[in-house]
Amino acid sequence: MFKKLVVPAALLAFSAQVQADEGQWQPYQLPQLKAELKKVGITIPAEKLADLSKHPMSAIVSTGGCSASFVSPEGLIVTNHHCAYDAIQRNSSAKKNYITDGFLAKTRAEELPAGASTRVYITDKVENVTKEVTAGLNDKMSGRERRDLIQSRIKKIIADCEQDKAYRCSVPSFHRGLEYYRIRQMMIRDVRLVYAPADMIGNYGGDIDNFEWPRHTGDFSFLRAYVGKDGRPADPSPENVPYKSKDFLVVSAEGLKNGDPILLAGYPGRTSRYKLPSEIRFARDTDYPLRAAEMLADIATIEAATKGNADDEVRYASVVKGINNRLKKTQGLIDGFARKDIAAIKDAQDAEFRNWLIGSSKNSAESKALLAKLDAVIAEDMALSQEELAYAVATNSDLFSSARSLYRLALEKEKPNAQREGGYQERDLAFIKGRLTRLEQSFLTKVDRARLTAGLTRYAKLAVHPAGLDALLPTAEAAAALYDKTQLTDTAKRLAWMEKDKAAFLQSDDAFIQLAVKLHDVGMSLENRRKEVDGNLDFIIPQYMQAVINWKKSQGKPVYPDANSTLRVTFGNVGSYSPRDGVTKGPFTTVEGIVEKHTGKDPFIAPAPLLQAIKEKRYGVFKDNVLGTVPVDFLSSADTTGGNSGSAVMNKRGELVGLNFDSTYESITKDWYFDPAITKAIHVDIRYMLWIMKEVDHADNVLKEMTIKYPK
Template sequence: MKRVFIIVFALLSASIARADEGMWLLSLLGKNIEQMQAQGCKLTAEDIYSVNQASLKDAIVGLGKVESPFWHFCSGEIISDKGLVLTNHHCGFDVIQKHSTLEHDYLTNGFWAYKHSDELPNPGITASILQRMEDVTDQVNAVLNDNMTEEERAEAIERISAQIVAKAVQGTDLRAQVKDMFEGNQFFLLVYKIYQDVRLVGAPPQSMGKFGGDTDNWVWPRHTADFSMMRIYTGPNGEPASYSPNNVPLKPRHHLPVSAKGVQDGDFAMIMGFPGTTDRFLTSFGLKETMDVTNDIRYKVRTEKLRVMKEGMDADPKTRIQYASKHAQCANYWKYSHEQNIALKNLNTMGEKEKIEREFTTWVNADPARQAKYGKVLSMIKEGYEAMHPYNEASSYMQEAALQGPEVPLFAFRVSNTLERALDAEKTPAPMKDMFMQAIRENAKAFFKDFNKDVDKNLMATLFKMYNDNVAAEWHPEVINMINKKYKGNYEKFAKELSDKSIFTDEARFNAFLEKPDMKKLQKDLGYITGKSIFETYQKLGGATNSMRNNIAKGDRLFVRGLMEMNPEKVWAPNANSTIRLTYGNVKSYKPRDAVFYDYYTTLTGVMEKEGPKGGEFEVPQQLKDLYNAKNFGRYGADNISVNFITNNDITGGNSGSPVINGYGELIGTAFDGNSEAMSGDIDFEENLQRCINLDTRYMLFIVDKMANAQNLIDEMTIVY
């Protein structure tokens, strides 16, 4: 009852301004620009997105990885004419951790480069900048017809997309993709310049960058300095190039001026970045599966996974560094899943979905032509999810407890596949064999750097037992059957034997094996047996559900097409899919469920007065306390400094690190989180409660200037007062 009262109170208190739902495609901003200008934007659509002249989009960066450069794990913004990129601390956390050792603990102490030669390279990290985008729906639809099966449709889309991409990048160093929108009803070509030399420049200590830890995640108010800095490098010719000491800082087409003016409630704010995924068109049938299967199982399994990792991290300083990033990544969506289910229930999202479906059914039944076209759509989706349910349960446990649980099975499977190819004398020439073996050695070196065999052993025993107890025997990998039979269900005994004997748990054993690789010996290794059996079962699960997934996909596509026909006057925004988007709104306060009397931003004064972040694990660094006590704020505040502020922008995962930009095109903040009361937002946007939590640029400048004494970085920014 108390929770319901708080949410109702929040709805009433936030009724002055409502958030704009939509993560908008840049090339279609002409449909939104008048509303944006009415809310305070002083720019034109051409100022934001232009192919022919420099615009805001040229300063927006999608951070990815070499193996998947089009899938952006975070966003960032260029804030100098030397390719300096600002993003979140949690976006840089993995690379900060990889550079950290007991001797150089950058997680605990922070890191700052005072000259370019001090900046740390990050092999495998990419930075993408959009060059242009184009609606290619007509080209794709020209090769499709309604008589195709879903497999035939997918193959035709893949073929025509490859042709469109090849033509778009011919004779250039650009990369491109064709992405579907609106569940396969529209298609867009996106052309990028992707840089492969991205170096770490600076980051505050995690006691600031991760202040509040898991306790404060998805919570407002916040006092978190969630930022880090990187730099994009190019070859001497200014074009993308792999890492080289001869590379030079990027000269961007545009960089964002950094505002030290501060923000006021009601100020216009827009966010540009690469949001990951939303599912706003999800039906009630899909929602039930998300809540009861995906979120519930993820939360249960990760609760145990986090416990095991934390025990190992607390016991040993080296393990704390090794598992810091793994723990943080696991914890993020552990809490997200839990909070999303709470929000979905409190906001009756199921009721809202069912209402939309009733309206859709009424509209369909009012016309025989619509009945013929859409009459079976909802039943098709419903039946698909019902058939999928037992497989989804097994797949969720497979993902969480086996594939993303202990690390040895995945490592063993990948290494074994590559090794088999390397040792196939008939099919693999000697130079390629050497290349494969070198790749194995490099991957192994990276793996063992952040691997603790005791932690992995405990994860295996705990999570494999959980899989056994919760998944039907039909979907037990052979390794689970072996443990139950040969080891009489003693998962600790099995995990210990694997840990003690497998070549995949000990770097010296592994390297010795590589000196004289033997496939017969490999096939008897418990790590190999475990990885192989897990992936065989995983593939069987995927194959068993292909037809069900195809039915759901077809139903979703027709459902969305019908919704758009039913509401032709509505300006629709497609689901997020890791392509660049813009969202706009205002700086806007609300009354959070656990702190009704906080104002719309919190200050450094508030941080100093707190003994700790609501039970979180970090204290305020003494250096920061000293700066506060001396009132050494410099240009960034007379008596106090804003730490974080909130806006009503529509964002999701992947937007982390995105710039918050005022109506003049100046950087006022960096987005880093959402609020737990509206964690339903990825599925159903809550226009009164939805909030984006942002780092104030003044606090970032204060830390870089006064705490890090990185005058070199201050000097290269364009700061506006």
Template structure:
């Protein structure tokens, strides 16, 4: 009997092995799921077809996914335009509505009816109407051996024509992007809504619980979500903000599953991952690991320490710099984790091993040797040419432009450039008008904070960048006039510049015109911005652009060769902020020797972390009361209140806010982070450690309903307690047909107008 039991257990383990042991690497184009991924996804538990995920013939999951703003993902969760994303994705909007008296960041915000929902000028929600492979059209009549700069010029000309033709006569937009370093091109037809209103956000003690301490870490207990609503005109199409606009009725919205989440459950992330570089050569990874990341980490750490000090000393500064601090901190910690991961994976050596295999494969064939024989030597030459250049570029972007005054002064540099280059008068007038819109900048600006950042970052620049790559004006001023005293340098610049306050700018602007820029050109902030900009353009950018163009061509050849060499491998293109699908499983992991993490966290764990003396771990009293009473409503699982879980999906920046979807097409959580051990996955994937961190839908609904008392929002949603097939809306629409109808209607209108004119004549 015991032998039989052991055999049964062994058989079960063997059956599970292909699932639990495989790598869930890849960010796949939805258009290609049928040919590349459908079979594998279904073997792993998916109950849907590729057509259910992406279709232009009927509504599909893609119709519920939006590009939220410029860099996050959101998902539709009701038929009344309700949109779910991360708290940190909506953070700048929450911050913009906050003040010391009305502190939505600290206290949270909930619109109890639609009249209370807050508009957000400039915020957009963009849907993908369809995708199309346009490689042949883009590369038409472009010779293979054309220099990269000339090739790109012709490519962009072709792209402009294709995009224009694709959307003529519609309200849609078109965007074509390159894949595999310009080997393939895909077009995205999009529909963008500009009336997006804030509906709800938990207090920071929930939405940012754990703060920077827990950022990128697991276990996690952060309620990282916010809720918005997309509004449309009377025809359900995009319209500028107007009080009379109606909630948008999406083609599809995601039902939300309350089924308990188990380890090995199938998961799918659908969103807009920002940028990955999975096919870099060893030379590039070495530069990132040894040069670029250490420099950027050090600069941001210095800046963060200064901001933190000023924010703790003033509630006004805390609110002003909350979103800025979060943004700076995010990648600071990410780069630290990335370097740790690259070291642990021995990434440079692994790439060198692949390159040796590539060399052997190339040398085995005269034809391959003729085509790919110089690829690796070209890489070596290109990266050697960047010695000192990459560091100087990083310091220009992170340190020089990391000073808000210098970054702001770039607006005046742009004006002077337009005037000196004899640009059209309309362009000059437009820039002059832009300079008058300074109120937004100063709403979130503190002079004392920026002045201290100025002194610290420019001193780092002076000490760490080779003098031959520094601006002459900057170096000689620091050495001759200030004897290396950056605090005195900062005091003088901020005392003498008119760009440091709205009052001074208001006084200065009437004296500035297209024929009089004297006031600008003697301003110390302008002189510094001009010096850094001109230095970058003359000493750094030309070499960097030349090497980058050369590397683009070399990478194109390298990836083409790898795809020929590894015929049994399915290749996915690097992320580039276009719609992708990643899939994997709910699964814990072992990040290091002696440490094993479970796959989920609960409210009990949050209470164990609670610390009223630490701002990162303070807990609202109402949440404590709900916990003590175990008042979890319908959202508990086996008596526990789940908060987050981890899965093996391949994600990156831009996937923030992405829906995590189960095998039936139902929302089970919202992606909001990666484990710290996973951050090197932008460069190299490790199946043992890469985990995306997901806010459990149970906790989202619990906070909305029981904590916020916003049960009216729950009533809008389709809450699923049992497994169901993928629900589709009744009004399935073919987007291509919709475009044709819209074009046809416009043509009819034109004809009718013409007829009316003829009758009138």
């Protein structure tokens, strides 16, 4: 009944009458935005911004969850402090606490390994492969058949791309499955920590100030990419040399002023701006409240289990920080939905769209059937997600997760590599090993035991349970005893299971291996149902998105895909904002605000050398002539989300003037609905970074390595 429609990239052009601030644009779209770029004040030619082989885009990289950029020809990378937090934590102990004290390598030999799973990804090629992925899909297929065919084609496209082992390739979908692009990235796997300020600078204000304004946080750190002597990616080795970055960003200490244009490039994670009203209500009323409660409970469990032991607290510092960040964002979404009825706004838009679609269609009955099918599949998706969340709550254990992955790997290894599930192919083994090894720095038996037993208790109170799971789960008391009957806490023994076959798992007397085998069928049932639902979504959503794109184009509105962790560009202006009636907040904060916030109690403890430098007004060339002091953070109207952390904030000429690290609390709902009146991104000012490096941490070697343009 339904015909699969594929839209070529050219169709995604749109009227130039777009709002400058809104849009996370694919680089190839930028030439279509010449007028808007000029209006904002960007002077870099749009064609240059669209070319991934040219400056500045060739200097923008991903760290696999955060954004970053090269700032020297010797592989020096700048990103956020919280993006390097894992690397800082993994090299820390109670006696040598780089979280508290900061870290600076004065020589290359002193640089520390960032971790077994840390990578740097340099995007160098993007190709539209929609036809190769979607050809022949039809409504006669089951969702599972459709999903399996799509994934099979994607794996082949990736395998062809990865003939050169220097590259990691992916085929993400855009516009919820309307288009697919093959993205080739050089993957550097020897990454080292170069410099990170103390937590009292890099995380000043902590979770209290997270997503708030005004901010006074120096959220920056430096890493370095290393490769083999032949210039190609290599496993970590003392013989490796710094990567010779083809391009790097020049740093401008000239600064910005209110109203100045900015350009921001990075790898935003996920947005949901094309979701239906029903999906918003589900997130608002059911999903987000459940997830927020779970995160709160998990944090409380970890804190109780580590309380009073400095080493234990350091070991779980990165875990807790990550959960806290997700929690505050989730709570911000809940509060944002309460403050502004986005579902009602979407209701009106959805009704207008449906009327337009039916009214403009040559076959109104087919359009109505499309919408009915869409609503039905979305309902199935939401219902299944509740069961998936429940399964995660019941199995909240790093040790169980390891056992489950290992057993699944043994099963997948029985298949030819091309037929294995994504995540378990030969290309994924290093990542699996990295995750299993990483537990050395972020696992304690007593904490994992507490998390699992507490999760089981919470699971029992949930309204939705996956079919067949309850009868297989241990009681909380029995779960606690599992830890006395496992050897998976030992890294070498844990890694050894990567080489074992299915029979070894079935015969094992290891308690967690046995639990993984026992729960496997229920987990696979959820996974197979997810494939069926996703396969149906893969077919119906692209038809919906094509109609939405045509509708928006008819109104001259922006047509950009939701963020999906791929390279994007956004732009806007420095500016103040008004979060509520009668309140206006300026676009800059200054070092004097650090002194005002300083209480001597965590998280408002400013380092003594920093306070002394402010007291003595040792501002030098980093003093802003208008502000009369050193700026710390600033606001802009750029369209950002999670994953944009560490994104380069550039001036109109493409010079680095700051790093993106957060949004205002009122802006969090922009993941679902972009409201230009309240949406503001928060950036650390490059002048504060340089001032800290010079006056507080004396990171002269790092300063000398960068190319810095100082005010005349």
